[in-house]
Amino acid sequence: MSLREQYIALMTILRKEVRRYLRIWTQTLLPSAITMSLYFVIFGTLIGSRIGDMGGFTYMQFVVPGLIMMAIVTNSYSNVVSSFFGSKFNNSIEELLVSPTPNYIILMGHVLGGVSRGLLVAVIVTGVSLFFTDLTIHNLSLVVLVVLMTSVLFALAGFINAVFANSFDDISIVPTFVLTPLIYLGGVFYSMDLLPEFWANVSKLNPLVYVVNAFRYGVLGVSDVSLPFALGMIGFFTVLAYGYSMYLLNTGTRLRQ
Amino acid sequence: MIPALKIENLSKVYGNDFEALKGISLEVEQGDFFALLGPNGAGKSTTIGIVCSLVSKSGGSVHVHGVDIDEDFPAAKKFIGIVPQEFNFNQFEKTFDILVNQGGYYGLPNALARERAEKYLKALGLWDKRDTQSRMLSGGMKRRLMIARALVHEPKLLILDEPTAGVDIEMRRSMWDFLQTINAQGTTIILTTHYLEEAEALCRNIAIINHGNIVENTSIRDLLKQLHKEVFILDTVEVLPETIDIAGFKSQRTDDHSLEVEVEKGQHINDVFTALDSQGIHISSMRNRTNRLEEMFVNLVESAA
Incomplete structure (x- = not known):
């Protein structure tokens, strides 16, 4: 395929992905807006007012970056895992597999679909947060970089989950039993300084800690971990996930017989 | 090409x-x-x-x-x-x-x-x-x-x-x-x-x-062409006699107006018509008992099994 043809194939996959989540926006976009509004009301306003400052900011200001990042992570992941597994389940993935579209375009198209949904939800959640607090951005380019890297990483993770999933149960196990606990324990609601030394060290094994802190640094200018190290870890996991996804596609694991 | x-x-x-x-x-x-x-x-x-x-x-x-x-x-x-x-x-x-x-x-x-x-x-x-x-x-x-x-x-x-x-x-x-x-x-x-x-x-x-x-x-x-025999069903105008004989061909009366005839490789169906005509029996229609390709397919698959 020429580069132009590959670009057309990429845009076709992306357009299909965007149409899919816009068509079912009540399942894909609305829940994040509602859930995050509840988080803002309960943790930010009701409970947060009794917690007081954290890291030099009001509790509401402290949790907003983490909650936005939580929405990006879950939406990037969910979009790819449900869309790609759905295509596997109804065999429509064969439309792509029999076509000359290269594997990396197939992967990129689905990842971009997940990223676009992550970004759209981030904009929605950020908009909702403005009803509860003022948001100033410490470093806009860092915010954009972290958002893009994170959504790509978790879109790739969703892809890997979809490849191995055999049933719809399998696509909810990882988000429920792995992703959600990692997010909650990744410093969305608290600073690592509050943890005993042992648990603070254990937390450093959680990749979400780096994601949340890098983003929080971009928004507030504070972080529990070193920023270059956090960016390095996100980049490392992204390269790893991309390499493994391509390996799965090139070997046809769970896709070709 | x-x-x-x-x-x-x-x-x-x-x-x-x-x-x-x-x-x-x-x-x-x-x-x-x-x-x-x-x-x-x-x-x-x-x-x-x-x-x-x-x-x-x-x-x-x-x-x-x-x-x-x-x-x-x-x-x-x-x-x-x-x-x-x-x-x-x-x-x-x-x-x-x-x-x-x-x-x-x-x-x-x-x-x-x-x-x-x-x-x-x-x-x-x-x-x-x-x-x-x-x-x-x-x-x-x-x-x-x-x-x-x-x-x-x-x-x-x-x-x-x-x-x-x-x-x-x-x-x-x-x-x-x-x-x-x-x-x-x-x-x-x-x-x-x-x-x-x-x-x-x-x-x-x-x-x-x-x-x-x-x-x-x-x-x-x-x-x-490899088919060694074909079975035709002939529908007749006249009611068929209880026993019917067509020299050189295996035949079987299936009802009053139907007759199955086996035509082997080298034989001619015209001879069947002539034999029946001489007995005062006229054919109104004719068809294969089974699809010819189907017969060939079954033969090949069974012989390869």
């Missing part, structure tokens, strides 16, 4: 050690209408799956219009349009979008993909269903949708795996007409089917596959 499809020594062993293909070789000329027949589990779908990349081969080679799939599979895929046995489109997408997306996967610019989608939806009688979600279509419409989708990039080789399964007779005939038209326009067609009258009506050449081996690969005309 370069063959549309050339398969050499193709083998496939699945993970459970099942040997689905045992080194088959096959050649399909450009412009041919080719039937690939075989009982269930014989290796037809495995062969098709390898050609269109859904199954990875264990050995051998496949060339599509001269392109080796091991060297440049994407280039080979551009020549192929595939109509699988099972419905494999997103049931929630509109028929028009399914075709336009497929065009995009083959690198067709959006305007051209839309133009082609319109052309083939109209050709297959689905244009008024263009905004309908595919799950709302009838079984026959879904089959036609898969044919339209396979044609959107205008492949030189169209492979259809059981395209008329579950389709009513009228629809089947109209699909036959359509396939014959595009074959006449130069598209090579490979067809697997369980309806042997379909293969006999449409195809010029045939390969029969059984237990992962090609047991016959010839023209349908030559294959039918």
